[in-house]
Amino acid sequence: xxxxxxxxxxxxxxxxxxxxxxxxxxxxxxxxxxxxxxxxxxxxxxxxxxxxxxxxxxxxxxxxxxxxxxxxxxxxxxxxxxxxxxxxxxxxxxxxxxxxxxxxxxxxxxxxxxxxxxxxxxxxxxxxxxxxxxxxxxxxxxxxxxxxxxxxxxxxxxxxxxxxxxxxxxxxxxxxxxxxxxxxxxxxxxxxxxxxxxxxxxxxxxxxxxxxxxxxxxxxxxxxxxxxxxxxxxxxxxxxxxxxxxxxxxxxxxxxxxxxxxxxxxxxxxxxxxxxxxxxxxxxxxxxxxxxxxxxxxxxxxxxxxxxxxxxxxxxxxxxxxxxxxxxxxxxxxxxxxxxxxxxxxxxxxxxxxxxxxxxxxxxxxxxxxxxxxxxxxxxxxxxxx
Amino acid sequence: xxxxxxxxxxxxxxxxxxxxxxxxxxxxxxxxxxxxxxxxxxxxxxxxxxxxxxxxxxxxxxxxxxxxxxxxxxxxxxxxxxxxxxxxxxxxxxxxxxxxxxxxxxxxxxxxxxxxxxxxxxxxxxxxxxxxxxxxxxxxxxxxxxxxxxxxxxxxxxxxxxxxxxxxxxxxxxxxxxxxxxxxxxxxxxxxxxxxxxxxxxxxxxxxxxxxxxxxxxxxxxxxxxxxxxxxxxxxxxxxxxxxxxxxxxxxxxxxxxxxxxxxxxxxxxxxxxxxxxxxxxxxxxxxxxxxxxxxxxxxxxxxxxxxxxxxxxxxxxxxxxxxxx
Numbered sequence: 001x002x003x004x005x006x007x008x009x010x011x012x013x014x015x016x017x018x019x020x021x022x023x024x025x026x027x028x029x030x031x032x033x034x035x036x037x038x039x040x041x042x043x044x045x046x047x048x049x050x051x052x053x054x055x056x057x058x059x060x061x062x063x064x065x066x067x068x069x070x071x072x073x074x075x076x077x078x079x080x081x082x083x084x085x086x087x088x089x090x091x092x093x094x095x096x097x098x099x100x101x102x103x104x105x106x107x108x109x110x111x112x113x114x115x116x117x118x119x120x121x122x123x124x125x126x127x128x129x130x131x132x133x134x135x136x137x138x139x140x141x142x143x144x145x146x147x148x149x150x151x152x153x154x155x156x157x158x159x160x161x162x163x164x165x166x167x168x169x170x171x172x173x174x175x176x177x178x179x180x181x182x183x184x185x186x187x188x189x190x191x192x193x194x195x196x197x198x199x200x201x202x203x204x205x206x207x208x209x210x211x212x213x214x215x216x217x218x219x220x221x222x223x224x225x226x227x228x229x230x231x232x233x234x235x236x237x238x239x240x241x242x243x244x245x246x247x248x249x250x251x252x253x254x255x256x257x258x259x260x261x262x263x264x265x266x267x268x269x270x271x272x273x274x275x276x277x278x279x280x281x282x283x284x285x286x287x288x289x290x291x292x293x294x295x296x297x298x299x300x301x302x303x304x305x306x307x308x309x310x311x312x313x314x315x316x317x318x319x320x321x322x323x324x325x326x327x328x329x330x331x332x333x334x335x336x337x338x339x340x341x342x343x344x345x346x347x348x349x350x351x352x353x354x355x356x357x358x359x360x361x362x363x364x365x366x367x368x369x370x371x372x373x374x375x376x377x378x379x380x381x382x383x384x385x386x
Numbered sequence: 387x388x389x390x391x392x393x394x395x396x397x398x399x400x401x402x403x404x405x406x407x408x409x410x411x412x413x414x415x416x417x418x419x420x421x422x423x424x425x426x427x428x429x430x431x432x433x434x435x436x437x438x439x440x441x442x443x444x445x446x447x448x449x450x451x452x453x454x455x456x457x458x459x460x461x462x463x464x465x466x467x468x469x470x471x472x473x474x475x476x477x478x479x480x481x482x483x484x485x486x487x488x489x490x491x492x493x494x495x496x497x498x499x500x501x502x503x504x505x506x507x508x509x510x511x512x513x514x515x516x517x518x519x520x521x522x523x524x525x526x527x528x529x530x531x532x533x534x535x536x537x538x539x540x541x542x543x544x545x546x547x548x549x550x551x552x553x554x555x556x557x558x559x560x561x562x563x564x565x566x567x568x569x570x571x572x573x574x575x576x577x578x579x580x581x582x583x584x585x586x587x588x589x590x591x592x593x594x595x596x597x598x599x600x601x602x603x604x605x606x607x608x609x610x611x612x613x614x615x616x617x618x619x620x621x622x623x624x625x626x627x628x629x630x631x632x633x634x635x636x637x638x639x640x641x642x643x644x645x646x647x648x649x650x651x652x653x654x655x656x657x658x659x660x661x662x663x664x665x666x667x668x669x670x671x672x673x674x675x676x677x678x679x680x681x682x683x684x685x686x687x688x689x690x691x692x693x694x695x696x697x698x699x700x701x702x703x704x705x706x707x708x709x710x711x712x
Contacts, residue, residue, distance in 0.1 A: 140494060141488075141491065141492040142492050142493060142494075143494070145493070145496045146460075146493060146496065146497060147496065152460070153489070153492055153493055153497075155485075157480065157484045157485070160453065160480070160481060160484065160485050162453075163449065163450055163452075163453025163454050163456070163457065163481065164453060164454075164456050164457040164460060164485070165457060166450075166453070166454050166457055167453065167454030167455060167456055167457020167458040167459075167460070167461070168457035168458070168460050168461045169457070170454060170457065170458060170461075171457065171458045171460075171461025171462065171463055172461065174439060174463070175461070193447075193449060193477070194449055194450070194453060194480075194481070197445070197447040197449055197450030197453065198450070198453070198454075200445050200447060200450065201444070201445060201447070201450050201454050204445055357491070357494070357495070358490055358491045358493075358494055358495035359490075359491055359529050359530060360490070360530065360532070360554050361490055361495070361498045361552075361553035361554050362552055362553050362554050364532070364628050365581075365628050365631075366627075366628045366629070367529075
């Protein structure tokens with residue numbers, strides 16, 4: 001089955017809720033959008049008329065490794081938050097295929113504008129995962145140089161980065177480069193005005209940008225029905241560029257669709273909206289309690305569509321990896337977890353005076369004055385011999 | 387170009403032209419800035435000479451203008467964006483406060499955002515609602531932004547040159563009712579630092595601090611006071627963030643009296659900040675409390691009432707008298 005109604009993939013809404021609702025029964029999920037899929041939840045390779053992919057066994061093993069290590073890193077970070085080592089963590093559990101598939105579609109010279117959950121994309125860009133943890137531990141607001149890996153800092157205000165991506169892409173076009181830009185955002189952010197403005201600007205200026213929306217069904221506690229009346233990907237049409245919905249738990253489809261969108265951008269044909277239809281298996285962040293607003297059955301239904309399991313099934317059926325491969329990967333995964341724990345626990349406390357650092361690029365006498373006052377105040381304790 | 391008389395509008399236009407000529411990374415963006423040259427014609431003729439790729443008519447979306455300018459700056463460009471009127475900046479306020487102001491610090495200094503946000507501001511032109519406001523304090527309050535306003539053609543030219551060259555984001559408030567005022571400008575002179583205040587008129591009895599459109603009012607007040615034998619110093623602040631407190635202090639230590647004048651409401655305005663700091667710095671020099679003259683804690687009124695709302699010559703002189711009476 002290459003195309004299916006997503007309504008069949010969602011748990012049925014209770015009749016009570018449907019009859020009580022005064023709003024139209026038609027929902028984004030219920031309108032039968034085309035879903036690009038190349039690997040079924042059962043691990044069967046299927047074809048799609050518009051998107052094809054031909055990967056070597058090495059490449060498939062690479063994608064599998066990326067997803068496994070990303071999930072391990074993510075689980076480690078969640079555990080570190082529970083242990084009090086991190087103040088907060090935004091888990092990507094369940095979204096590995098969307099992030100690895102799209103992340104591996106990128107070239108080195110492409111530029112990524114993430115939200116705060118793109119740990120898998122960061123992995124693909126070569127950002128050391130421990131660098132992502134500084135902001136969640138509270139030692140900085142983002143510890144990596146965006147220009148080293150063309151991976152921008154995490155943006156916490158939702159949707160803001162879609163405009164930065166659009167502007168950056170406008171600059172790429174002005175430079176006559178054939179790089180592309182990708183902006184990540186979520187179903188919740190799609191309600192933000194900035195996202196609509198990014199669509200408008202990118203369309204008007206034909207900017208080489210891909211809008212990659214991970215529709216993980218939940219904006220903290222608000223389901224997609226509270227964000228939209230038509231399937232998200234269809235919104236692109238109104239702005240004058242194509243939109244496509246892809247199975248966000250299918251790493252092959254995410255890779256193929258993103259590649260195609262990036263190539264389109266490189267050819268000077270403008271933006272594309274990709275809606276990766278996926279599911280946030282965990283909480284919004286570690287501060288959230290999803291049991292208060294969503295049913296266990298819904299999560300269980302998505303569990304069956306796990307992105308990692310389906311690729312493993314396929315690889316095993318096709319004999320693309322042997323037991324030694326999986327054992328070695330498990331060992332690598334354990335080692336990554338160990339390194340993450342050690343690096344986080346060893347992160348130095350920031351210097352007190354770092355409060356004032358980098359407020360301005362060209363300096364500011366007020367900052368200098370307040371820094372000096374603060375330093376003198378701190379020094380006064382030392383003089384008193386504590 | 388030797389010294390000549392020029393309007394503030396023309397000086398800004400010349401300065402932007404010079405910036406476009408000097409640095410190919412400089413871009414102009416905004417609503418109607420292209421063929422029309424902006425509603426105040428500040429960018430008149432620039433698109434014709436530098437093309438649509440560098441002088442960009444944008445969709446009517448202020449957040450989009452500033453947000454894409456940030457992206458362009460990340461790519462190495464130096465955008466100068468125009469917000470059409472003061473009251474229309476607020477859709478962009480989120481991008482300015484949460485992104486433009488903080489990204490340099492967020493990146494631990496690795497990212498620089500050389501973006502200039504030009505905002506024609508202030509009243510006195512008989513406009514409808516949202517076209518006459520002075521929101522400078524809302525930006526000066528935000529660490530990471532620098533906020534300036536010229537009061538004359540020479541400063542308009544040079545401060546714009548310096549703003550474009552700054553690696554920090556600059557909110558550039560243009561006194562719209564003074565756009566057509568002409569004054570002498572020398573585009574070959576060497577300007578002082580962007581964030582230093584300037585003594586617009588020397589005096590010994592009282593210091594008037596103002597910026598942008600109120601400098602002219604204060605100079606007129608000082609001239610009127612002179613006829614009554616009062617010697618008023620007028621300090622043109624030029625920069626509302628950072629503020630050149632040293633210059634204010636030097637003046638107040640000489641005169642012992644300070645009145646701060648701005649169009650913006652006095653409540654939480656820059657006058658409050660200046661009064662607090664100068665009281666701390668000059669407590670034993672002050673002969674009177676620092677007084678403020680400005681707008682009221684009310685929405686900017688309809689045009690037929692704006693002359694009552696805006697600080698004029700008489701209200702400034704009234705404050706001068708009150709200060710001198712202590």
